[in-house]
Amino acid sequence: MKIRRGLLALLAGLSCGAFAPPASAQQAGQVPRVGILSPASPTSADRSPSDLAVLFSAFRDNLRELGYVDGQNIKIESRWAEGNYERLPGLAAELVRLKVAVIVTYGTPASQAAKRATGTIPIVMAAIIDPVVSGLVTSLARPGGNITGNSMMSPDLVEKQLQILKEVVPRVSRVALLYNPANPGNAPQVQHAQEAARALGVRLQLLEVKTPADIDSAFAAMTGEQAIIVLVDAMLQNNRARITDLAARHRLPAVYGLSDYPEAGGLLAYGPNRLDLFRRAAIYVAKILKGAKPGDLPVEQPTKFELVINLKTAKTLGLTIPRSLLVRADQLIQ
Numbered sequence: 001m002k003i004r005r006g007l008l009a010l011l012a013g014l015s016c017g018a019f020a021p022p023a024s025a026q027q028a029g030q031v032p033r034v035g036i037l038s039p040a041s042p043t044s045a046d047r048s049p050s051d052l053a054v055l056f057s058a059f060r061d062n063l064r065e066l067g068y069v070d071g072q073n074i075k076i077e078s079r080w081a082e083g084n085y086e087r088l089p090g091l092a093a094e095l096v097r098l099k100v101a102v103i104v105t106y107g108t109p110a111s112q113a114a115k116r117a118t119g120t121i122p123i124v125m126a127a128i129i130d131p132v133v134s135g136l137v138t139s140l141a142r143p144g145g146n147i148t149g150n151s152m153m154s155p156d157l158v159e160k161q162l163q164i165l166k167e168v169v170p171r172v173s174r175v176a177l178l179y180n181p182a183n184p185g186n187a188p189q190v191q192h193a194q195e196a197a198r199a200l201g202v203r204l205q206l207l208e209v210k211t212p213a214d215i216d217s218a219f220a221a222m223t224g225e226q227a228i229i230v231l232v233d234a235m236l237q238n239n240r241a242r243i244t245d246l247a248a249r250h251r252l253p254a255v256y257g258l259s260d261y262p263e264a265g266g267l268l269a270y271g272p273n274r275l276d277l278f279r280r281a282a283i284y285v286a287k288i289l290k291g292a293k294p295g296d297l298p299v300e301q302p303t304k305f306e307l308v309i310n311l312k313t314a315k316t317l318g319l320t321i322p323r324s325l326l327v328r329a330d331q332l333i334q
Contacts, residue, residue, distance in 0.1 A: 108185030125149030
């Protein structure tokens with residue numbers, strides 16, 4: 001994923017959100033505040049821009065195209081949990097105290113924290129795995145309450161990932177599934193994965209990864225697995241370099257739900273186009289700022305999916321990618 005020019009300036013603006021003035025300073029007639037609540041950080045461990053910086057840059061760009069410019073007719077307040085889900089309730093409470101006009105959330109934990117913090121401030125989910133199963137909305141068509149946005153979970157997504165894995169490794173019969181049980185959004189994915197594995201005749205080993213310290217032990221616990229699937233999670237995503245490195249060391253073909261993994265050396269990824277989801281989240285915010293009620297705005301399912309393949313990693317693993325996958329790929333990393 002290419003980082004746009006000016007992204008470092010954006011990071012400076014996002015960081016400034018942590019030092020916002022108290023709500024009492026917001027006088028009548030001032031521009032509305034838009035809160036951002038995310039479980040991860042806009043920068044990586046080396047302080048370089050992360051994928052989230054790119055995603056929220058797309059969100060801000062589309063807001064600008066819709067007529068809402070940060071620092072002019074809106075003010076964006078950003079709160080980042082730095083990968084620590086336990087911080088989310090406190091950060092959500094801060095945004096409520098600031099009396100923001102709308103809260104934009106990324107991920108199920110952030111969305112649930114925002115929902116617990118307020119039942120009146122509109123909440124826009126930028127990319128949620130399964131908002132119905134997670135209890136965030138009553139239905140996609142009629143979400144009700146104060147929450148709407150985008151769902152990134154197609155019911156058969158994990159099954160498609162397994163199918164792609166079997167195209168690359170036709171004889172695969174044992175697959176390890178890495179997931180974070182602390183992320184409530186992973187629960188429906190695990191269920192879908194188990195159903196898909198049974199349908200495809202694959203033995204699935206579930207491996208919980210609650211903290212970065214669990215990643216090494218999870219790989220050590222794999223008993224004869226021939227491949228792995230890594231579910232979407234902010235903590236796992238923040239440690240994608242370690243995960244892809246361990247997969248390479250164990251010579252395990254792996255499929256991921258986010259394109260960031262192949263860019264970090266992983267074999268392949270198949271999942272929703274998150275840039276599109278974040279751009280569409282801006283449309284929800286614009287509608288709400290103009291007076292729309294979130295409960296009346298249907299939750300959208302993803303319409304754009306992307307297949308990313310790292311050909312260098314495939315060669316290292318001694319794998320030949322079928323032409324049927326090569327022609328379908330949105331991006332080939334040499």
